[in-house]
Amino acid sequence: MDMASSLLALPETPRQFGHYVDGAYVPSGDRDVFTRNSPGHDTAVTRISKCTKDDLNGAVASARAAFEDRRWAGLSGADRAAVLLKTAEILRERTEEIAYWETLENGKPIAQARAEVQGCVGMFEYASGLARSLHGDSFNNMGDGAFAVATREPVGVVGVITPWNFPFLILCERVPYILASGNTMVAKPSEVTSATTLLLAEIMTQAGLPDGVFNVVTGAGSTLGQAMIEHMDIDMLSFTGSTGVGRAVVEAAGKSNFKKLGLELGGKNPQVVFADADLEDAADGVAFGIAFNTGQCCVSGSRLIVERSVADKFAQMVSDKLQKAVVGDPLDENTQLGAITTDAQNRTIMGYINKGKEEGATLVSGGEQLDFGHGQYIAPTVFSNVTPDMAIAREEIFGPVLTVLPFDTVEEAITMANDTEYGLAASVWTKNIDKALMISRRVQAGRFWVNTTLAGGPELPIGGMKQSGWGREAGVYGVEEYTQVKSVFIEMGKRDHWIK
Numbered sequence: 158m159d160m161a162s163s164l165l166a167l168p169e170t171p172r173q174f175g176h177y178v179d180g181a182y183v184p185s186g187d188r189d190v191f192t193r194n195s196p197g198h199d200t201a202v203t204r205i206s207k208c209t210k211d212d213l214n215g216a217v218a219s220a221r222a223a224f225e226d227r228r229w230a231g232l233s234g235a236d237r238a239a240v241l242l243k244t245a246e247i248l249r250e251r252t253e254e255i256a257y258w259e260t261l262e263n264g265k266p267i268a269q270a271r272a273e274v275q276g277c278v279g280m281f282e283y284a285s286g287l288a289r290s291l292h293g294d295s296f297n298n299m300g301d302g303a304f305a306v307a308t309r310e311p312v313g314v315v316g317v318i319t320p321w322n323f324p325f326l327i328l329c330e331r332v333p334y335i336l337a338s339g340n341t342m343v344a345k346p347s348e349v350t351s352a353t354t355l356l357l358a359e360i361m362t363q364a365g366l367p368d369g370v371f372n373v374v375t376g377a378g379s380t381l382g383q384a385m386i387e388h389m390d391i392d393m394l395s396f397t398g399s400t401g402v403g404r405a406v407v408e409a410a411g412k413s414n415f416k417k418l419g420l421e422l423g424g425k426n427p428q429v430v431f432a433d434a435d436l437e438d439a440a441d442g443v444a445f446g447i448a449f450n451t452g453q454c455c456v457s458g459s460r461l462i463v464e465r466s467v468a469d470k471f472a473q474m475v476s477d478k479l480q481k482a483v484v485g486d487p488l489d490e491n492t493q494l495g496a497i498t499t500d501a502q503n504r505t506i507m508g509y510i511n512k513g514k515e516e517g518a519t520l521v522s523g524g525e526q527l528d529f530g531h532g533q534y535i536a537p538t539v540f541s542n543v544t545p546d547m548a549i550a551r552e553e554i555f556g557p558v559l560t561v562l563p564f565d566t567v568e569e570a571i572t573m574a575n576d577t578e579y580g581l582a583a584s585v586w587t588k589n590i591d592k593a594l595m596i597s598r599r600v601q602a603g604r605f606w607v608n609t610t611l612a613g614g615p616e617l618p619i620g621g622m623k624q625s626g627w628g629r630e631a632g633v634y635g636v637e638e639y640t641q642v643k644s645v646f647i648e649m650g651k652r653d654h655w656i657k
């Protein structure tokens with residue numbers, strides 16, 4: 158704890174980071190540099206290189222060389238697992254440091270940032286097992302003259318583009334799974350939250366990852382990100398971000414080398430609450446689901462779909478809970494909701510709050526900017542009298558704004574839950590197990606929670622249906638996404654000649 162308390166002051170000067178290629182930081186030199194201000198404090202905290210396209214080409218070339226000479230793919234699964242496990246060990250040791258920089262750049266509460274790093278430790282530990290157990294299939298049923306196998310191979314050089322809402326967690330839901338099978342990679346974090354991605358690269362070198370296997374470039378999405386999605390020598394790309402950029406990623410893949418894609422995009426996730434639920438638990442879960450990470454969460458439960466007989470009472474219960482949530486300085490141990498990460502996102506959220514009022518929804522609580530003398534904060538907000546056609550009920554707000562929509566029948570609840578272009582996550586709250594299971598089958602979402610929300614672990618796949626994305630991350634499914642399958646047919650005995 159000593160280390161924690163000594164770190165909890167703001168840095169005196171911003172920490173300078175170069176990008177990371179071939180196992181080492183590359184000093185910024187004469188590159189332009191981006192200065193990141195902590196959104197909770199308005200103080201400069203990091204200085205990050207704006208990489209050029211040449212820098213990207215260098216990073217991709219490094220990853221390509223590391224892939225082709227098999228310095229990583231050629232190791233045994235056991236040796237790769239050892240590096241992943243060592244990374245987990247170092248992450249444990251350096252948790253405070255990672256959480257600190259994550260909090261400063263992102264604005265999330267320090268206690269939450271620490272818990273996220275612990276979650277990442279679990280990702281590395283679990284994926285280490287997959288490095289050893291990943292296997293294909295054998296076909297002993299081809300007749301006595303043949304034998305065949307299907308093997309799993311790494312895809313090659315994988316690009317990873319991540320957003321600013323969970324810079325480290327989203328990265329670690331991918332990196333260990335990508336590396337488990339022997340791929341090499343180039344990551345591009347969001348320009349506003351690059352520090353912890355660079356720290357992970359440094360930590361993995363410390364853990365014994367061969368140079369060139371994990372490279373990081375830093376810079377803007379519109380230039381550097383765009384160059385990545387168009388790059389001819391990136392074999393696969395994992396993109397997490399807005400649905401709009403996701404569309405650009407698909408187009409760029411089609412126009413370049415048909416790179417394989419993994420996409421995790423937006424969500425407008427339902428929380429379906431029945432009158433027979435434990436309403437105290439449900440109110441806490443719904444409050445957590447919309448306020449965690451200030452609602453800047455692709456799986457936030459932003460649409461409360463609640464049985465009409467309890468709707469008003471329940472909306473009030475959720476609102477009471479949210480008013481007790483502690484909003485404040487992200488570096489304060491007691492804070493539950495920190496700052497809004499970017500100025501643009503702050504404007505977007507306040508824009509939706511104003512739109513909700515204009516559209517005729519009733520503001521139950523919140524709806525305002527909170528002034529702590531520094532940073533940008535928004536009170537958790539609940540709107541009732543919302544109709545399904547309102548923008549606040551349809552569009553991803555990506556902030557602590559909950560809309561309440563009442564239903565009368567189970568069928569109506571299912572229809573409302575599915576009435577969205579997205580399909581990332583959903584929760585149902587009821588004590589009737591038959592109803593919960595039936596609804597879990599019918600709601601289109603990649604993640605489904607019963608009597609809880611935002612729960613999971615490294616074993617479970619993450620990803621979306623409909624316009625929320627393609628593919629799955631994490632779990633066995635995640636590691637398989639980053640492999641390609643090859644069939645090997647082996648003829649036995651003397652060939653039956655075609656030309657006699």
Ligand code: TXE
Pocket residue numbers: 318319320321322345346347348376377378379381382383384386397398399400402403405421422423424454455502505553554555
């Ligand atoms: O996302 P972007 P932004 C949603 C959320 C939010 C909105 C905008 O609704 O309000 O998106 O956030 C990189 N080619 N989500 O603007 O732009 C960019 O540098 C290649 C939901 O931050 O999609 C960053 O690294 N890359 C989402 C990453 O893409 C490009 C999480 C995400 O940025 C690029 C984040 C381009 N042309 C936002 N343009 C979720 N579901 O979790 C940008 N990038």
